[in-house]
Amino acid sequence: MTSLAAILRGVERGVFPPPDLGLTVVAAPSHRESCVVAFTGHIVIAADVDPEWVAERIPAGDLSAPTNPPFLAALEEFTGRRVSAIDAMLLAPAFADPAERAAATAGLTELADHDHPRVERAWRYRNDVRVYADAHGGLVVTGRGLAGRLECAIEVPPDARGHGYGRRLAAAARALIGPDASIWAQVTPGNAASLRTFLAAGYKPVGSEALLVK
Incomplete structure (x- = not known):
């Protein structure tokens, strides 16, 4: 089976x-x-x-x-x-080129403090959560979610929206995983701005999911 x-x-x-x-x-x-x-x-x-x-x-x-x-x-x-x-389930391959990976993660620092609400939510649904931030308050969160797949989420500061900043964070997630891996993102279809962000960062729609949790 x-x-x-x-x-x-x-x-x-x-x-x-x-x-x-x-x-x-x-x-x-x-x-x-x-x-x-x-x-x-x-x-x-x-x-x-x-x-x-x-x-x-x-x-x-x-x-x-x-x-x-x-x-x-x-x-x-x-x-x-x-x-x-x-x-909606979106999927993207990791950046394989070292120079591309370095450029995508420039300015990001891994955090040990996981008190942000977005991070607390990630721990409810994922294992091995890792959190990266930049100097502007943006966050990239990765972890192992549904059936062990690598998943990501991003947090864009309100005053930075609408300028391609979210796209850069979503792209960074593709450089924070192994070069032979893939990363998933789950986006509510009604959140059109987030959906456009991930599509612009190279993620492809592959299906949809209804997740049932305790």
């Missing part, structure tokens, strides 16, 4: 689930979360539920039902979790 981790590692290599209007049920990736992940033409439900339970609630070939409120509410009740958000 496959796992969500194996599916996500495949996506990092450009290998996606088949667009066959199908649905795959796999085990929850950890005690911390369950999720519904939507790719083009295929849905993955990663939760400790029986596939027959899922089939009873989702008509065959219906790719909208798994991410609609009736099914998500049923999954919340069954798992004892709540949907924290439905986000």
Whole structure:
């Protein structure tokens, strides 16, 4: 039986689930979360539920039902979790060129103080959290999140928005990981400014996720 981790590692290599209007049920990736992940033409439900339970609630070939409120509410009740958000999943490869990596991280310093609200939130959903800041108050946060994938988040000071600053921080995340790795970002689709920021920094949309947490 496959796992969500194996599916996500495949996506990092450009290998996606088949667009066959199908649905795959796999085990929850950890005690911390369950999720519904939507790719083009295929849905993955990663939760400790029986596939027959899922089939009873989702008509065959219906790719909208798994991410609609009736099914998500049923999954919340069954798992004892709540949907924290439905986000777009974005993915980017690390910068491999040393000069490019150095330029992208110029001015960033790793912090030992993790009291910022953005960082506190990161620790609730990720392991191995690392925090980087610059002289202007911008933050880049990386860590291991859903199914062990490398994830990032950024914090742009209000007075620095609208000038490409966020794009530079999002790009920096691509240089703060190993040169052969990839990094994910989750963005609420309604946050158009953040979505544009990550797209401009070279991240590509690969799907969406509904994350269920305690």
